[in-house]
Amino acid sequence: MEKNSKWLEELELLRSIIRKTELEKTTKWGGEVYTFNKGNVLSIAGFKNYVSLWFFNGVFLKDPFQVLGNSQEGKTKALRYWQFTSLDEMEEEKILQYIQEAIENEKKGLKWKAEKSSDLEIPEIFSNYLTADKSLKSTFENLTPFKQKEYIEYISSAKRDATKVSRIEKIIPMILEGIGLNDKYRK
Template sequence: MNTKVDDYINNAKKWQDEIIQLRTLLLDCGLTEEFKWRTPCYCFQGNNVVLIGSFAACCTLSFFKGTLLQDANGFLSKPGENSQAVRFFKFTNLAQIQELQPIIKNYIYEAIAIEKVGLKVLFKSNTELEFVEELQIALDNNPALKTAFEALTPGRQRGYNLYFSAPKQTKTRESRIENHIPRILDGKGIHDCVCGLSKKMPTCDGSHKYI
């Protein structure tokens, strides 16, 4: 169990009981608990499998490769029209989770099996700019981040995408995205000034180094 997830639950204004129940299910299935993109993330052998999400109207259980799950009964929803990978359960009360517990576990075990055999989602480019996978997943699972990122100019979006896609390691790409979420939410590009001292606004000229 990850202490950052403990803090996340303790500070949650809604859905505490639901999140605790989902956490128990995920840990019972043998997943490793981490904290990424400011939310509980559950992994299998270092690969992201599921995220717990907390929103105003519901809490969610999002599968990174949800599109590969069978979902014969249509329990899963799409976070957006252009989402190619993520699919999620949506819950509005604890009773729903308790009632669906065996089904939820089956989905989790199927997601683990997908990781064991190394299946990958084949992303298709449906926009001019094809985002690195970790960025697309972060956008799918964080509506506020998605809205803020889409509000950036195409050039700023490309700048972030290039920076996030450069590292070879998934963990490094995820870390870069996590570290730049506040900047994106603030409407700033990766090379924009955030201290207000630059003589070449909005571009950063390094003036902050002399504060």
């Protein structure tokens, strides 16, 4: 059963177009994902107000019809989407052109490389904790850059100092155990 039965015809049209390609259907993150040689190429989904076709490495698509969007400018780097609000907007030839280009890009190995940032700016309030506790500082410095960044972003995203202090006190035991902020959610 579709999560949103409003878009049954539109989703079925997208599936019929995708079946004309060499993509393989799988389920990831609770949704339909289509892969080539196990590489994620695209996904489709129905939402409240539209149906969307997502290209995982859409940043590399030429987009001749200027239909692709970026869900979070400045944050989302590679993912691009194409939204439809009716069957009338869905032109098979154009959709197939984008899908074929996405498959060719996957065959070429075009993948967005995440930017490595070694310049982690530790908030002053957290820096004070690290200075006061050498064990905490040593353990934090031995975490992977990814885990360090998770903690720093968690602290920095708080607006009030009181919230930052509360978050720091919450994560200190986790840091001392050498675990990442979101490790419990990873397999």
